[in-house]
Amino acid sequence: MKKTLTLTLTSALLMGSFNLQAASLDNTQKQEVKDLVRKTLVENPDILVEAMNELRKKEVAVQQKSDQQILSAKSNDLFKNSDNPVIGNPKAKLTIAYFTDYNCQYCKRQDPILRKIAEDNPNVKFVIKETPILGPASTEATQYSLATFNQQKDKYTAIGHRLMSKPGKHSSSSIKAAFKAEGIDVNKLDINAAVAKQINDNLKLFQELGLRGTPAIVFPDEMLRGYTDESALKEMIKERT
Structure with missing residues (x-):
């Protein structure tokens, strides 16, 4: 007592x-x-x-x-924005939003896990919310990446994987080298208003959700702030599919 x-x-x-x-x-x-x-x-x-x-x-x-x-309140912006890249089955039962930055060291660990899950599980897809919050190099990589998505969708997944696979932070030269290795001429990419709008929309949504860093994995009913290991993600997906 x-x-x-x-x-x-x-x-x-x-x-x-x-x-x-x-x-x-x-x-x-x-x-x-x-x-x-x-x-x-x-x-x-x-x-x-x-x-x-x-x-x-x-x-x-x-x-x-x-x-x-x-x-x-933000469900449509998170999961139904057709301007955002998607990995996984387009008709998957479960849609998950993923906020990421090419200079984020934890994103470099998280990214291959999500790609593997999307490849192995037809019931889940990830909407990619590129969110350059770690400086000018992050912004440059995101601009080129989204321009590639708009102009050469078939190369988007490969360039994203290559950018994420580099240890440490990117510089402008390492970014351009990554695109060159995938056969993409950055001088021909159109960094237009649509690219700028998507980046701004992603950053605004990131702030509205109260997120403070990447990676952030957003389920329709829960937000995961920070790196999440594969087993935990699979269990959460299993509960929702």
Whole structure:
């Protein structure tokens, strides 16, 4: 009983609501409660861990509710934008949005996992949201990549794989070398208004979703912020197909 009371009080302290809950106590009673909490925490430090875990659960629940609301509002932009490249079966049951940057080291690990899943599972496809957030080289690579998608769709997948396969960050010269290796002349690519619009739309959507980095994998009902291993992704896909 004492432990439960102290856990409740500790949770209130951590959440900044203790002053409201203790408003009806006089100063002596307030001090007694604080002394009880302090003494019990010293004797049973595991209570603090429990309180932090409870607080984290509440934070996660609030985040999930917020995520679901924004995902519902932005569903068409996320999953039904015909201007975005897609990997996997176009008629797949499950559509997942993927925010990525060619200079992101975790994206370089995530990318081959998604490609393998799309290749092996006809029930899933990934909508690629190229999101150049890591500097001028990221923007340059994305401009050329999306221009390739618009003009030579059959080469888009290959150039994306080559750009991602380079260890470390890209420079302008390494980007051009990658396109040259795939037989694409960057001087003939049209970096037009459509390319600029898609990049701007992706960046805007990225911000509206509250994302802060890449990779980000967005299911219709959940957002994964950061790198996710293959087994976890497969399990989530299995639950939804």
